[in-house]
Amino acid sequence: MIKAGIYGGTFDPVHKGHIKCAEEVKKALSLDKIIFVPAGNPPHKFANPISLGRDRHNMLKAAVSGHEGFEICDAELLRTGYTFTADTLPEIEKRCPGHEFYYIMGSDAAAGFLNWYKAESIIARCRLVLVERPGDAQSDIDAIEKALRAAGAGTLVIKVEGLIDVSSSEIRRCVRERDEGLLDRLPAGVAQYIAANGLYREGAGDEEFIRADLERILKPERFVHSLGVAEEAERLAVRFGADPDKARLAGLLHDCAKNVKAEQLRWIGMKLEDFALTAGDGFREKLLHGPLGAIVAEKRYGIRDPEILDAVRKHTTGDYEMSLLDDIIFLADYTEKNRKGAFFEEIRVILDEWGIRKAELFAANELLVRFASNNAPVNIRTVIMRNRIIEEMNG
Numbered sequence: 444m445i446k447a448g449i450y451g452g453t454f455d456p457v458h459k460g461h462i463k464c465a466e467e468v469k470k471a472l473s474l475d476k477i478i479f480v481p482a483g484n485p486p487h488k489f490a491n492p493i494s495l496g497r498d499r500h501n502m503l504k505a506a507v508s509g510h511e512g513f514e515i516c517d518a519e520l521l522r523t524g525y526t527f528t529a530d531t532l533p534e535i536e537k538r539c540p541g542h543e544f545y546y547i548m549g550s551d552a553a554a555g556f557l558n559w560y561k562a563e564s565i566i567a568r569c570r571l572v573l574v575e576r577p578g579d580a581q582s583d584i585d586a587i588e589k590a591l592r593a594a595g596a597g598t599l600v601i602k603v604e605g606l607i608d609v610s611s612s613e614i615r616r617c618v619r620e621r622d623e624g625l626l627d628r629l630p631a632g633v634a635q636y637i638a639a640n641g642l643y644r645e646g647a648g649d650e651e652f653i654r655a656d657l658e659r660i661l662k663p664e665r666f667v668h669s670l671g672v673a674e675e676a677e678r679l680a681v682r683f684g685a686d687p688d689k690a691r692l693a694g695l696l697h698d699c700a701k702n703v704k705a706e707q708l709r710w711i712g713m714k715l716e717d718f719a720l721t722a723g724d725g726f727r728e729k730l731l732h733g734p735l736g737a738i739v740a741e742k743r744y745g746i747r748d749p750e751i752l753d754a755v756r757k758h759t760t761g762d763y764e765m766s767l768l769d770d771i772i773f774l775a776d777y778t779e780k781n782r783k784g785a786f787f788e789e790i791r792v793i794l795d796e797w798g799i800r801k802a803e804l805f806a807a808n809e810l811l812v813r814f815a816s817n818n819a820p821v822n823i824r825t826v827i828m829r830n831r832i833i834e835e836m837n838g
């Protein structure tokens with residue numbers, strides 16, 4: 444049997460603390476190898492910007508070179524959508540027959556482990572290695588270990604002395620603020636890679652990064668739709684006199700939270716009800732990705748422009764007040780080229796021949812009819828948008 448430690452993390456960036464931890468665990472348990480598994484798109488990080496997989500992978504390559512028995516598994520980076528450890532382990536087993544696995548965790552990760560997706564299937568496949576850090580309280584470690592054992596896990600606690608006390612987020616902050624203070628905590632090749640590729644610098648609102656990140660986090664057809672909305676929004680902006688760059692970016696972003704579920708809101712300290720105006724306003728989970736998209740656009744992508752954030756926020760429902768950019772994103776969602784079907788054909792014609800207001804009214808009518816025929820609630824913002832268009836037309 445080959446004994447392999449599995450070490451997961453975002454590694455954004457990998458630093459000497461990670462490498463030291465891996466070395467100590469390998470030595471203490473006489474492991475043959477350590478497999479670093481850079482995280483793909485962990486669901487609890489939906490509000491955090493994580494660097495692209497290829498960059499994190501390249502940094503890991505630089506960090507592990509020269510370390511005997513250190514390998515990298517790219518299984519999560521190759522998947523789209525959310526990635527869970529429980530889904531990754533069977534892939535690693537397939538790639539590594541005849542191995543015995545040890546899953547390495549810090550005490551903070553271990554404390555939440557039993558809430559992980561399919562934790563029991565991880566327990567069934569690996570022994571859990573708890574890495575005790577210098578500052579950890581013995582009583583905490585004991586309690587965590589006891590809980591894991593009670594759940595059937597085989598556990599091992601490894602005390603790592605003098606572990607380099609630095610976090611990836613501190614390193615990112617240093618790079619961003621041009622503070623050289625912590626750069627010696629990075630393996631040389633990693634520091635060089637960060638500098639050469641301008642990682643962690645400005646990057647906020649960088650369209651190329653957003654595009655690549657969306658391709659990673661959205662389902663493929665949703666990503667194609669987002670590109671379509673970006674293109675269509677740009678076209679409409681040119682036609683109706685809005686800022687084409689802003690429109691393209693807002694269109695690209697509009698569904699960025701489409702695959703975020705209501706239960707994930709607790710990871711940013713929110714709940715579905717926080718998005719409703721009042722009881723009976725017709726706000727539902729299906730509409731969440733509008734207002735949540737504005738939050739993700741701001742937190743994950745650093746978008747600060749309130750016009751872009753508003754357009755993303757309003758696109759699922761419309762709203763009391765609609766700016767030209769809001770109109771464009773609301774409509775481009777329906778008129779982009781990948782949408783197929785009679786309703787979409789018709790709204791394209793109405794928009795081209797009759798303009799924004801008539802097209803919005805057509806869309807609002809469709810939503811109203813569709814929801815009413817299913818006995819589903821109609822969102823109050825959509826009703827008000829519709830009423831205001833009608834009043835404007837009659838006035």
Ligand SMILES: [Fe+2]
Pocket residue numbers: 697698701732758759776
């Ligand atoms: Fe949407």
Ligand SMILES: [Fe+2]
Pocket residue numbers: 668672697698776
């Ligand atoms: Fe959409």
